[in-house]
Amino acid sequence: METRRLHLLVELSRLGSMRAVAEATGTTTSTVSQQIAVLAREMGTDLIEPHGRRVRLTPAGRRLAEHAVTILSAVEAAHLDLAPGAEPNGTLRIAGFASAIRAHLLPLVAELATSHPRLHLLVREHEPAEALALLASDETDLALTYDYNLAPATFDPAVRATALWTTPWSLGVPAAAADGAGTAAEVFARFRGHDWIVNSRNTADDTAIRTLASMAGFTPRITHRADNLDLVQGMITAGLGVGLLPAGIPTFPDVRLVPLTAPDVLLRAYAVARHGRLNWPSLALLIDLLTERSRQPAVPDGPEGPGEPDGPGELPVG
Incomplete structure (x- = not known):
């Protein structure tokens, strides 16, 4: 056969x-x-x-x-x-979302350049569905993806997803409308008459927003889509709607973050690779380093969340 x-x-x-x-x-x-x-x-x-x-x-x-x-x-x-030499070397292709690359992968580049100079990283920015498609077609070796606890991802049996870090998310709203607290459903109910802004390249936050809105007894009016969270804040400032934003990020003067609890809204990051490559020394090393880094105290990531201003691109590193 x-x-x-x-x-x-x-x-x-x-x-x-x-x-x-x-x-x-x-x-x-x-x-x-x-x-x-x-x-x-x-x-x-x-x-x-x-x-x-x-x-x-x-x-x-x-x-x-x-x-x-x-x-x-x-x-x-x-x-x-059976490949010659067990020392990590060669080209390792990574496709992942922007904040994972910026906050977790790029800090490892200098370390790897010193400890494993024969290892070459090729980095491409992609949203989860795009990265997983590249993994399925063998156009990347590692996919850095995310989902939300309210919109869990389903992974193909041919891959293994290693859980990395979680990040709480809040509801970004105009500063003048940020008064009051409550459960996530109660917060959503106060903004039932607003337009809603979601990601233009991924559907996870769309699903999370619809889930919480259903708990609050309404169907959200999703009208605007943007891949860059800096742009989302600009849209909120312009009065175009409200949308999910990472908790703790620096906000524009006219934007406020309303905490979402009971249930919390958590972004969950994963390192996804095909089963047949998990023992490849280069890939195993990088997954171990990312896992170790994910256990360190979280640092606010800046205005761009999973998306970035630019579309998919390729960046040779190392």
Whole structure:
């Protein structure tokens, strides 16, 4: 059984069409079809079946795809284990959200440059969905992602998510409307008539806001989206609405942070990597360093939260 055929089956399970698999793997649709057919003969059972103009995996195909994830991870781990030299080296690709890169990854760069000069970090700024997509397509080795406790993420079985740090979030409102405290639902209820501002590149805060609004008995009117929390504060100052902001960040003169409790709103950060690469010395080292750093006392991160002024970019480091 060739691992290349197993890889095509896993990609078919993930992408849902022969054409998409061919485009992702740089081959042709007929080649993908032929290789899946050979794999079916080797297994002695049908792995795909017609589904309209397309195909879908049979129950046996889905089961084999699940096994294939484990098999391919084991093969990948074996390659890494047999790589010459256990000292961390080579290029390690990281995709993550802006504040994780700025506050937690970049401070490690100088340390790694001294302790492991042969290790080269390639950093790309992306929101969680974007970073996880890069991880699935093997365009990055480590994804730094986040979710909210009120909007928990679901991770693919092919990856392992290591919990890092948590950050409490508040509701950013105009200074003149910041009077009064209460539970999160009570705070939200006071702003039921306002427009709401959410992230333009991620849906986690959208879900968290809708969840708390439902607890307060209303549906939020989400009208504005921005990826940069400095811009969110500007929108609040201009009277365009209210939105979630990290607790403790410096605020604009006309913006106030109202604490959200009972329930708290927590941003939870993760280091996500594929199972087959967890023993790679370079990756294991960086995850250990990030985990250690996440246990240190938190420092307010500045006006930009998960987003940044610029879109996805690539920054060679080290």
